[in-house]
Amino acid sequence: MVRDRHFWIVVAAGLLLGGLGVLLAVWGNPENSGICVSCFIENSAGALGFQDNSRMQYLRPELIGFVLGSLASAVIFREFRSRGGSAPLPRLIAGMLLMIGCAVFIGCPIKLFLRLTAGDLTALAGVAGLVAGVWIGVRGLANGVEPGPADRGGRGEGLLIPAAFLFLLVLLFARPGFLVFSARGSAAQHAPLLISLAAGLLLGFIAQRSRFCITGSVRDIMLIGFRSYMLWGFLAFLVAAVGLSVVSGTFNPGFYGQPGAHLEHVWSFLGMALVGWVSVLIGGCPFRQLIKAGEGDADAGLVVVGMFIGGALVQSWGIAATAAGVSLYGKAAILVGFAVVAAGCLLFRERSV
Amino acid sequence: MRITQLMRLFIVLALLLVVAGCKTEGKRPVVKIGYMLCNSEEETTQRFLPLTRYLSDKVGVDFVMVPVDTHDFEKRFKAGEFALTHTNSLLYIILRENEGVEIIASEKRGKFGARTAGAIIARKGSGIEKLADIRGKRLAFGPMLAPTGYLAEYDLMLAAGINPENDLAFYSIPPGSYKHEKLIYGVLYGKYDVAAAPVLDLETMAREGKIAPDDFVVLAQSKPIPYCTFAAAKGTDPALVKKVKEALLALKPADTAEVDGERLKVMKAAWIDGYEELPDSDYDPIREMAKRVNMPPYQKY
Amino acid sequence: MFKDTFDKLCWASLAIVLIALLVLLGMNAGSEGKAASGLDKAVEREMAYHARVELIAKLYGPVDGLRKEGKNQEALLKLDELVRKYPGEAHGHILQGEILREMGALDEAVASYVAGVKLNGDYLDDKSPLSRRGDIQRLVDEGLKRIGARAAANPGNRTIAASLQKVNYLRSRLAGGCE
Structure with a gap:
């Protein structure tokens, strides 16, 4: 295993994701949110005018970096392949559900572990939920649940999402008047633009090479155990994140007074369970969807579009949880999410005759 | 035979209905x-x-x-x-x-919340601006067992070196009901110079528009109890x-x-x-x- | 993709449109286009925000005046009027929290601050002119010490536990993170 170059790429991806996850918060991103794909998408949707929470609007350079870094890696290593057409609308909806689950937990699976490694013990409920969700998803796949026929070769649709993110990069530097950035609140907290962009590009690049993602690691550990490279990548992530949290003085173990966290453990569990379940069905967590969209996967691209719609809705409709807890709308949205996924499993199941 | 059985069933059901319809009230402790x-x-x-x-x-x-x-x-x-x-x-x-x-x-x-305070009040513009000014004045207390209409204010006065028994022109307790409201109105309309008013009553009367917050000067106020x-x-x-x-x-x-x-x-x-x-x-x-x-x-x- | 006339026409159209776009943007770069189109949302928002801060200062001015004179109870009664008149405005709750704290009602002060911060997180921001971050930090420190001690001395008391939970909410908001 250790002689395989890919093993070390996966470990490096884990180290970088965990390390930069902590460092970006040290450099200015919100506490425990050095990397949080769902928060970044909510911020970016707000900056583009899709939601009007004046404290959650900033076009996060890291997000653009993830997609363009992945694009660069895929192009350099000749892995860019435009493909798509597998159950587009269900994937769009899945993207929205991912954001609902993340918003109720307050964070994506990467942030889940960044929170935990910074000592936020409320994240434990989310870990349990993610594992449970992944397990249900794996059981679903084993029983023939498949959103659509696998990878149909596409012509040019795989270029659309990288092109859209290239356009966002132009907007980021041109700063047209319709773009709105928060002057106060968590979106006003950000690392310097070029550092954020560079970190995003680096992570996008290595994540494309390694195929590393958090939910994928949980799934692979569940299926393959110690033989999975993802396990070692995941452990590298944890080591880097804990180590840097302790060194940077942001490690603060406990249940109370944690940044961007609430004490409604049942809903944290359910939020992450929804994310885990959906992620397994569509082949990756929010971060992985961005990476796949960067390498030409238009299906993942539609998930990304769905995540932007979801990111706007969770803020506009008051679905997103806060430190005060989960709103009624948030709870209802989670239950609707589970109902949709359960119904989807029934509809998209290949049954042996 | 069948008719008899049906009759019995009917009687049993009727009895059950009567029993079920009985209110349980009255049997409770x-x-x-x-x-x-x-x-x-x-x-x-x-x-x-x-x-x-x-x-x-x-x-x-x-x-x-x-x-x-x-x-x-x-x-x-x-x-x-x-x-x-x-x-x-x-x-x-x-x-x-x-x-x-x-x-x-x-x-x-x-x-x-679950606490309130007692206040010593005077009418705004009456010339009474601080607690020391109440010496020789007419004061109205609430009922004697009122914690924020008597006890707290009496204590405030003792703490300020004023003995209500000797240092006031007189003090009295309005007779009858609505004592707290009476003494607040009493100060507002000049019957008394100073009153021992529960803050709760001041809040309520201001909310109901009976008095304006600007009508009074609070000379002293207890900690919430x-x-x-x-x-x-x-x-x-x-x-x-x-x-x-x-x-x-x-x-x-x-x-x-x-x-x-x-x-x-x-x-x-x-x-x-x-x-x-x-x-x-x-x-x-x-x-x-x-x-x-x-x-x-x-x-x- | 460059085989027939139609392909060539498409490429030509694409090139012409892109050049036109670059020329259009180049010609208008640095012009007053943003303001003229009324699309500079950030500036408009800042102006609205500052107008709001001014309005708050004007509305709650009498309360601040009474507080400066040391008339906390009168300020509280005045504030009651304003809170009823503008129930969705966080500032009244924050001022009430400040007054209640000065008057020794710590639990109620915490509850007031929580109500204010839930309505408007600007009171926690260093950058906001409305910022009360230092006061809230001191309130949390005092709350953890005093309410925490009462909670430890009275395990199972739901009222004190609820107060401590409110202190922890403020603590969590002070800790930052995504909202």
């Missing part, structure tokens, strides 16, 4: 709650009868409301007329020290006390109870914002005040 009169018996009944009915509904006991005059309260409690008490905090302390009652819950009302309190006689069934406490703490603005065929909002009727679980030690500042002012239950002759 009856527990009396003594409510200290606030302004009048009629007002106290109007305020707390819905709460009493609510408790009956929640606890499964037929609670009976007994309105009791403040000065008769301890005597009637001793006589066993009621097992639960709803009194002001000073009377609670008297019953606690003398009869061993156990606290159940404290009433929440006004800006200070607990106010109305539910307590249980020593030896009351702990399970019952627990249920009453749960019901009081669970009380929400939307909760209703039936009184004379009408459903009333319990909290609105009682003018309260709910109940809190204060430990008995939170009443210690009142104990200290009572000792300093030489009031029951620590009065020394």
Whole structure:
């Protein structure tokens, strides 16, 4: 295993994701949110005018970096392949559900572990939920649940999402008047633009090479155990994140007074369970969807579009949880999410005759 | 044969219906709650009868409301007329020290939640600007057992070196009901120079538009202290006390109870914002005040 | 993709449109286009925000005046009027919290601050002119010490536990993170 170059790429991806996850918060991103794909998408949707929470609007350079870094890696290593057409609308909806689950937990699976490694013990409920969700998803796949026929070769649709993110990069530097950035609140907290962009590009690049993602690691550990490279990548992530949290003085173990966290453990569990379940069905967590969209996967691209719609809705409709807890709308949205996924499993199941 | 069987079945069903239709009320245990009169018996009944009915509904006991005059309260409690008490905090302390009652819950009302304060007020523009100015003036107190209408203000004056017995022109207590309102109006219209006003009454009167916040000068104000309190006689069934406490703490603005065929909002009727679980030690500042002012239950002759 | 006339026409169209776009943007770069189109949302928002801060200062000025004179109870009564008039405005709750704290009603002060911060998180921001971050930090420190001690001395007391939970909410908001 250790002689395989890919093993070390996966470990490096884990180290970088965990390390930069902590460092970006040290450099200015919100506490425990050095990397949080769902928060970044909510911020970016707000900056583009899709939601009007004046404290959650900033076009996060890291997000653009993830997609363009992945694009660069895929192009350099000749892995860019435009493909798509597998159950587009269900994937769009899945993207929205991912954001609902993340918003109720307050964070994506990467942030889940960044929170935990910074000592936020409320994240434990989310870990349990993610594992449970992944397990249900794996059981679903084993029983023939498949959103659509696998990878149909596409012509040019795989270029659309990288092109859209290239356009966002132009907007980021041109700063047209319709773009709105928060002057106060968590979106006003950000690392310097070029550092954020560079970190995003680096992570996008290595994540494309390694195929590393958090939910994928949980799934692979569940299926393959110690033989999975993802396990070692995941452990590298944890080591880097804990180590840097302790060194940077942001490690603060406990249940109370944690940044961007609430004490409604049942809903944290359910939020992450929804994310885990959906992620397994569509082949990756929010971060992985961005990476796949960067390498030409238009299906993942539609998930990304769905995540932007979801990111706007969770803020506009008051679905997103806060430190005060989960709103009624948030709870209802989670239950609707589970109902949709359960119904989807029934509809998209290949049954042996 | 079949007709006979059908007849028997009909009779059995009819009997079952009759039994099922019987109300269980009346078979439940009856527990009396003594409510200290606030302004009048009629007002106290109007305020707390819905709460009493609510408790009956929640606890499964037929609670009976007994309105009791403040000065008769301890005597009637001793006589066993009621097992639960709803009194002001000073009377609670008297019953606690003398009869061993156990606290159940404290009433929440006004800006200070389960606490309120006593204030010494004068009319704005009267020339009385600070507490020292009240020497030789006419002062109105609330009832003697009022923690924020008498005790707290008396204590404030003693702390400022003013002896109400010697240093005022005179002090009096307005007669009859609505004493607190009377003394606030008394200051506003010049009958008294200064008054010992519960902050709760000032808040309520300002909210109702009876007075304007700018009408008065607050010369001194006590620290917030607990106010109305539910307590249980020593030896009351702990399970019952627990249920009453749960019901009081669970009380929400939307909760209703039936009184004379009408459903009333319990909290609105009682003018309260709910109940809190204060430990008995939170009443210690009142104990200290009572000792300093030489009031029951620590009065020394 | 460059086989027939139609392909060539498409490429030509694409090139012409892109050049036109670059020329259009180049010609208008640095012009007053943003303001003229009324699309500079950030500036408009800042102006609205500052107008709001001014309005708050004007509305709650009498309360601040009374507080400066040491008339906390009168300020509280005045504030009651304003809170009823503008129930969704966080500033009244924050001021009420400040007054209640000065008057020794710590639990109620915490509850007021929580109500204010839930309505408007600007009171926690260093950058906001409305910022009360230092006061809230001191309130949390005092709350953890005093309410925490009461909670430890009275385990199972739901009222004190609820107060401590409110302190922890403020603590969590002070800790930052995504909202």
